[in-house]
Amino acid sequence: MEKQKIAVIGGGVGAMTAIYAITQTPDWDKKYDITVYQLGWRTGGKGASGRNAEFGQRIEEHGLHVWAGFYQNAFRNMRRCYEQMVELGLRKKSDPLGTMDKAFKPLSHLFLAEHVPTDDPNENPWRPWVIDLPENDEEPGNETEVPSPFEMMMRILQIMIEFLRRGELEGGADGPLGIEVPDGLLDGHESILSHLKALPGAGLPAGPHNADLLLEIIEDVQAEVHSQQTPENMARDSVRRGLNLLDIGLGYMHGVVSSDTFTNGYDVLDQWEFSDWLRMNGVSDQALKWVSIRGCYDFVFGFPMGNTERQGDVGAGTALRAMTRLIFTYSKAIFHKMQAGMGDTIFGPYYLVLKELGVKFEFFNAARNLHLDEDRTHIERISMVRQAKVKSCTYEPLVDVDGLPCWPSEPLWDQLEDGAALKASGINFESERTPPKGEPFTLKRGEDFDLVILGASIGSLPYMSQELSIASERWRNMLDRVKTVPTHAMQLWLNKTPKQLGWEKRVKAHNSQKSLPSSPMRTVITGFAEPLDTWADMSHLIPHEDWGANKPKSIAYFCSPAPDGEDIHDFRDSFGRWMDKDLVKFWPGAEKDGTFDRSLLHESEDAAIYSRVNMFGSERYVLSVTNSVYHRLAPSQSGFANLYLAGDWTRCGLNAGCVEGATMSGIACASAVTGEKLLNVGAEDIAREETVSEKAMFQTNSVSGTKWPLTPFFARGEMTGVFVFYEMPRAEVQAMLPPGIELGPSPLTRPGYHPVGMSFCSYHNVRGSFVPDFMAMSPYGEATFAIPYTRTAEARQAPLLYPRRLYVNSKSAIMAGKVFYAMPKVWSDIKLENTRFTATGPRGMKMQATFQQHMDPDPLPGHPAQGAISNLLNMTFVTRNASGRMFYNAFDLQLDRAYVAPVSAQIEVKDPDPNGFPTTSFDAVPLQLQTGDRLPGAFRVWCSWAMTNPLDSKRVRHAAMAREWVRQRSMR
Secondary structure, three states, rough: OEEEEEEEEEHHHHHHHHHHHHHEEEHHHHEEEEEEEEOOOOOOOOHOOEEEOOOOOOOEEEOOOEEEEOOOHHHHHHHHHHHHHHHHOOOOOOOOOOOHHHHHEOOOOOOOOEOOOOOOOOOOOEEEEEEEEEEEOOOOOOOOOOOHHHHHHHHHHHHHHHHHEEEEOOHHHHOOOOOOOOOHHHHHHHHHHHHHOOOOOOOOHHHHHHHHHHHHHHHHHHOOOOOOOOOEEEEEEEHHHHHHHHHHHHHHHHHHOOHHHHEEEHHHHHEHHHHHHHHHOOOOOHHHHHHHHHHHHHOOOOOOHHHOOOOOOHHHHHHOOOHHHHHOOOOOEEEEEEEEOHHHHHHHHHHHHHHHHOEEEEEOOEEEEEEEOOOOOOEEEEEEEEEEEEEEOOOOOOOEEEEEEEOOOOOOOHOOOHHHHHHHHOOOOOOOOOOOOEEEEEEEEEEOEEEEEEEOOOOHHOOOOHHHHHHOHHHHHHHOOOEOOEEEEEEEEEEOOOOOOHHHHHHHHOOOOOHHOOOOOOOOEEEEEEEEEEEEEEEHHHHHHOOOOOOOOOEEEEEEEEEOOOHHHHHHHHHHHHHHHHHHHHOHHEOOEEEEEEEEEEEHHHHEEEEEEOOOOHOOOEHHHHHHHHHHHOOOOOOOOOOEEEOOOOOOOOOOHHHHHHHHHHHHHHHHOOOOOOOOOOOOOHHHOOOOHHHHHHOOOOOHHHOOOOOOEEEEEEEEEEEEEEEEEEHHHOOOOOOEEOOOOOOOOOOOOOEEEEEEEEEEEEEEOOOHHHHOOOOEEEEEEEEEEEOOOOOOOEEEEEEEEEEEHHHHHHHHHHHHOOEEEEEEEEEEEEEEEEEEEEHHHHEEEEEEEOOEEEEEOOOOOOHHHHHHHHHEEEEEEEOEEEEEEEEEEEEEHOOOEEEEHHHHHHOOOOOOOOOOEEEEEEOOOOOOOOHHHHEEEEEEEOOOOOOHHHHHHHHHHHHHHHHHOOOO
């Protein structure tokens, strides 16, 4: 089989994860030829880092990167990548960062910067609050599932009650947690837990009485907490923190109980902004203004346009999912600090392993525009520019820093033609202020690529996907609704430690002595004064830089959202003033004569300060603003047949700008490309088939929806699948029919041709109407080749649908179909995913179909294609048994309650069986909105179905004849 060529645009976390996941599938190198086209000289996107050889090989980042302990997918991939480096001979375990455990070190605490105004203008209002979360024995990357929303609420409530029972929230400033709550709140929380456990089905719809009773109990406890939020209590650090935490926790519980979160997942809450949702569920304004809420926004740069003066904007469901997983599902520790730069720790290993495995990298090759074919269903061409020419065939991007392969902070000019002149010109190969410039060239479908993985971030897509925006409303909506924000960052190399600067003394003054981390405190804090609200002590990186004998004593990283339009000069002015006015509040030992003491800077200001503004293109941070989740596109659902998406801007399950979100997107992308079901922890809050929204697609109020044992006797079930109708020469189709069945006229094809159809479906909950739900068949897959508009002598003019062959992976379904309905069902080994259907069967049959959904599902009633679809799918089935007897059955797909969505499809079938599918290979165009007298195109359908009793064949035949008689009479 000829390899498929994959062109990968961009080298951020999403793209690199997708490629890496593909290379971990069986025989990938025999199936795919992968080339990465990378803007500039390094991979990483907004996670790229570089080493500055002029200043001690210091690490220069785009911003601050700390991994969370719940990043199960990212850690699992990185652990395997580090193992492969050793297996491939690229690194020894004894080398610097030779194992993942050397590359990441756990951090079990975080800080929040409380701002508590006082009447004394000379008193420092900033109070650092340390939250020490205990380590556990779980290895990052080993988890295979996450708690559902119901399980998460149970977990949080049980932890709260355990703390209350043990009195650990009553020790005040001297307690192990440093927080305190008044007496009398335990009983209310235990009552909430008791009623929560009584909900049937792990939180599934419990009836209004149960939900209302639970909400009343929560509201009673909320009222008690609010009554305790007196000025006296709120002035005490420990009590203020305890009451605000309870206030927020109770609001969270009230919100999920009163919504559909338990049954539909967190996304249903994204119609509300996070703070607004908490407010409408009873959280007090003083708790909403508190640093733990502000910190949620600061952690995700959640301020559109960089306006930190206004309330942030984060979808409530996305915020809840991320924050609850961060605090309550971490492995080993809540955070893990990389022991070198992001480029050194993540992208260097990925690059080395992928290159060794055979993936090609083309640096200084930037995409300018994606072009569609005439049908606007495939990427046909990619306009590219070559930013610089490499002297030899291959650019070698890494440099050695004390035994560690690292990315430099600028290109290796000596490898480029006219490198010295390019360097002197000040060219910035990574800038997307305007689309990239260089020598133009074109990548062509069928020559340079078959599939495209778009790994550039959404900030680059407006200039890169103009034709896609014109062709696809979903694409336009995504670009319009999924927002980004600029960020800015500063790094300082200092001649004193944070302890010498007075930081640890500030921490001790406002925290329980039992909760204090040991010195050095390895601080990560957020909620501080703008324009740099987040600080991390990164002094552990000093041994991995190369300052010689004169090493700095500490390194500090700062970051925050940036105002739209800010330039580097504006930022340098603002952070200079901030250092003088605000930073000295954290580091009182840094103040001299009322300003920040510049003599603390290591060597010189140039050597000790690195700053940048991330304003354009892929540098911008992807936000999760209210309602935007519904407009994100999944990695497999670009709407274009050969285009797959990878990045934290896609709908990936986490739907937030972070390493784990991008990793999950990359894994989903690889699954779509390969058809392999890859482990993707947390991609769904609840198993999709268990959500109310998914179940609603199959609901019906017809007789087939009546529950056992009140129904009559017939077959029933639910189905989702893709239908593709196309035309074949009429003589070839007639030759496929058995004796007694003939072709009738078809209004939907050209003269001399006749329509045929294939379907690739997943059936579930299939059973006889007299059988209870729990005895239904196991879900199964089925591929059908059918011929519509056929006739028999006894049915006269009635149009019938003849199912010529059905390949099925369920022995029960095969037996039932053959015995009761004379269906020509044959066993096949089927693998069915959302975007791919593969089957292998007897006599060497092989079948592969890949799908790309173009729009969200719409109800079929009222759809422009309703008539064409109904005419094809509502035909009476005719089958013929071995003795020649005809059977007539109504396969009612209940189209008046079905949902449809257009898909494009690529079909390849090889079937040597003379009674099987026709051998074919073709691309099917998606469902057309205006079909007229033609075939409708490919579509996915969701529906319930019922098939008549096999003993009812005669009545069904008469009904088909009567319907045709009425139809013809109405046309006269």
